[in-house]
Amino acid sequence: MLFLRRTFPLIIAFVLGSFGAAQYYIPAPWSQATFRDLVYISRIVWTFALFLGMYSLFSLHIGRMRRKQAGWGYSGLVFAAFGITFAAMAWNSGGLLLSPLRPTELDQWFTVRWMYTYVFAPCDATMFSLLAFFIASAAYRTFRARTPEATILLVAAVVLMLGRVPALAMLYDIFVPEFLRTDWLTSLVTDDVRQLTEWLMNVPNLAAKRGLLLGVSLGAIATSLRIIFGIERSYLGGGGD
Amino acid sequence: MSVALRHKTPLMLAIGLSMFWAAPKAQIEADTSVVSRLAGFAVPADLAAMDTPNDAGASITVIWSKAPTAPAKTNYEVLVATEPHGPWFLGGKLAVTGHVLSDEPAAFGWNADSLRHFLNVSEYDVNSDSSVAIEDDRTYHFGLRVVADTDTVVFTALSASAEAEANWFNWAKLNSLILGLAFTAITLIMIGAARKDPNLYIRRVAGLDALDDALGRATEMGKATFFVHGLDGMSSISTIASMNILSQVSKRVAQFGTTLKVMNRDPIVHAVSRETVHEGCIEAGRPDVYKEDDVIFVAPDQFAYAAGVDGMIVREKPAAVLLMGYFYAESLVFAETGAHAGAIQIAGTDSFTQLPFFITICDYTIMGEELYAASAYLSREPKLMGSIKGQDLGKVILLAVLVSGTVLATFGFDMLTRVFTNL
Numbered sequence: 001m002l003f004l005r006r007t008f009p010l011i012i013a014f015v016l017g018s019f020g021a022a023q024y025y026i027p028a029p030w031s032q033a034t035f036r037d038l039v040y041i042s043r044i045v046w047t048f049a050l051f052l053g054m055y056s057l058f059s060l061h062i063g064r065m066r067r068k069q070a071g072w073g074y075s076g077l078v079f080a081a082f083g084i085t086f087a088a089m090a091w092n093s094g095g096l097l098l099s100p101l102r103p104t105e106l107d108q109w110f111t112v113r114w115m116y117t118y119v120f121a122p123c124d125a126t127m128f129s130l131l132a133f134f135i136a137s138a139a140y141r142t143f144r145a146r147t148p149e150a151t152i153l154l155v156a157a158v159v160l161m162l163g164r165v166p167a168l169a170m171l172y173d174i175f176v177p178e179f180l181r182t183d184w185l186t187s188l189v190t191d192d193v194r195q196l197t198e199w200l201m202n203v204p205n206l207a208a209k210r211g212l213l214l215g216v217s218l219g220a221i222a223t224s225l226r227i228i229f230g231i232e233r234s235y236l237g238g239g240g241d
Numbered sequence: 242m243s244v245a246l247r248h249k250t251p252l253m254l255a256i257g258l259s260m261f262w263a264a265p266k267a268q269i270e271a272d273t274s275v276v277s278r279l280a281g282f283a284v285p286a287d288l289a290a291m292d293t294p295n296d297a298g299a300s301i302t303v304i305w306s307k308a309p310t311a312p313a314k315t316n317y318e319v320l321v322a323t324e325p326h327g328p329w330f331l332g333g334k335l336a337v338t339g340h341v342l343s344d345e346p347a348a349f350g351w352n353a354d355s356l357r358h359f360l361n362v363s364e365y366d367v368n369s370d371s372s373v374a375i376e377d378d379r380t381y382h383f384g385l386r387v388v389a390d391t392d393t394v395v396f397t398a399l400s401a402s403a404e405a406e407a408n409w410f411n412w413a414k415l416n417s418l419i420l421g422l423a424f425t426a427i428t429l430i431m432i433g434a435a436r437k438d439p440n441l442y443i444r445r446v447a448g449l450d451a452l453d454d455a456l457g458r459a460t461e462m463g464k465a466t467f468f469v470h471g472l473d474g475m476s477s478i479s480t481i482a483s484m485n486i487l488s489q490v491s492k493r494v495a496q497f498g499t500t501l502k503v504m505n506r507d508p509i510v511h512a513v514s515r516e517t518v519h520e521g522c523i524e525a526g527r528p529d530v531y532k533e534d535d536v537i538f539v540a541p542d543q544f545a546y547a548a549g550v551d552g553m554i555v556r557e558k559p560a561a562v563l564l565m566g567y568f569y570a571e572s573l574v575f576a577e578t579g580a581h582a583g584a585i586q587i588a589g590t591d592s593f594t595q596l597p598f599f600i601t602i603c604d605y606t607i608m609g610e611e612l613y614a615a616s617a618y619l620s621r622e623p624k625l626m627g628s629i630k631g632q633d634l635g636k637v638i639l640l641a642v643l644v645s646g647t648v649l650a651t652f653g654f655d656m657l658t659r660v661f662t663n664l
Binding site: 021024025026027028029030032042045046049050051052053054056057059060063070071123124127128130131134135137138141142209212213214215216218219220221222223224225226227229231232234236 | 295296297298407408409410411414417418421424425428429432474476478481482484485488489505507508509511512515516517520533534536537538539541542543544545547548556570573574576577591593596598601602608609610612613614616620624625628629631632635636639
């Protein structure tokens, strides 16, 4: 039992991990085909794991409904949404049901495509659009210039915003009177801010990003080595012993 | 006389030999009258063929010398035949301004000249509608003709032959292999050193130190701790690293007797999370506190997952939210909702595009490699600590290479740059 729970997974991790690393250097078709097959296997495992996930989800919501937990009615929606989507899938895409009766008016809207376009996509977009508000509140919190670091961040962010949107030139045209538009000021608005923006993105920002990537890449290799050689076992449960 | 190059080590020697042995063949006659009409045009003087280096087979590289004074819009056409005397089929075209050997250092080396063209032929047209793929271990013969902009065709009296084969090693990745092996050796040496002397120093990581505080706060408040996985699956290093943290967290939560809820987007991550939390509870001697329903598969879609997790955070108001793994646009949604719910938040990710959001909003952020080191840091296991030390040593070496490479490149020496260049 201990062999199956500990040793066997470590052997699998070693063999497949070593092969995964080696196949990167072997262009021969057998190597690429084996790697492709392993990817297919992982997709098959994913599909079966999805059933486990569905079981977990349904079990959670059945428990809520059974206990009449606050908001248990929403759990009913989970089953209703699943049932309707499954039925639509079987009706149209699966072609399992009532095919002699097609086309019917029901087919016009009772489709997975319709549900995706008019139910799922708007809900998805709504969640995504929340980001605009969250960014505003996060920016407010960050840009209160309480510390020198926050002040630098604030200045850099303002320069970036001015350089990346056409608002600066527009504001310049609207609010700066003709007699104040010196060459120096016009050049600042049209070119210098944009150049400063590019410099901020290409020098300090890219340098920090590359430094981070360097550490991440080395860390990823070290973690992979720990797993391949069985040094890291926490993912099996029970710590590193 | 033709050449069939099957073994290409060292590569440039083979290319040189192929050029030497590719002698003119008689069966394709040069039309000298047409050549003379193309004033100033020098027809390529040599042609060679070889198996395309570093590939999976089914491709042959044809090399010929560049015409020094070709008229504009002139094309080379590589002809393919399975028999020495034809019939000949079109294998590919290349403009006279097309690529030369020095454009492809992965195949021809850094010192390849720019006086020769090359074309990788993987199929040839048998008619206008269909083409035939090059097969491995079969001899193909190649000819070359020049098509000027006036549709004037000049056959060169050159041919060469070669066989395609699948390669067992990609020599263009040799530098990557050597560096990988060197880094592996450093890591293993440091692990060995850590076994002898377990008292290794690792710098303080505030985010990991704060884990105990966060879990303690949840225990005092009698509220749950939420562990939210990122979007990536189990093949992602950050997910594996987050699973290592989950293992440590589940153990401590079980010891404290508080509630841990684990949110999952990927079904495989969900299955592994269940096992990890279960094992953690057993390790802590509290298998009774494990609840299967507390490891939740929320939704496989990004924003459905975000909506589900946000809903739970808003309703249950957890004392601590741990955001671990690789996140995308939903990171800000999670972090802001957690902040509004008043939870202490610790985020750990190697997604550098989302790091600014976490740094802005969360109380602590475990950045990049710190996430991978978390398991060693929390468990203080000497072998794991040794690998972290190896990682640090690798970083020191790379930094030294960066500095010396910059200095050398500034003075025009790019050897060090080439060693680390991905071909």
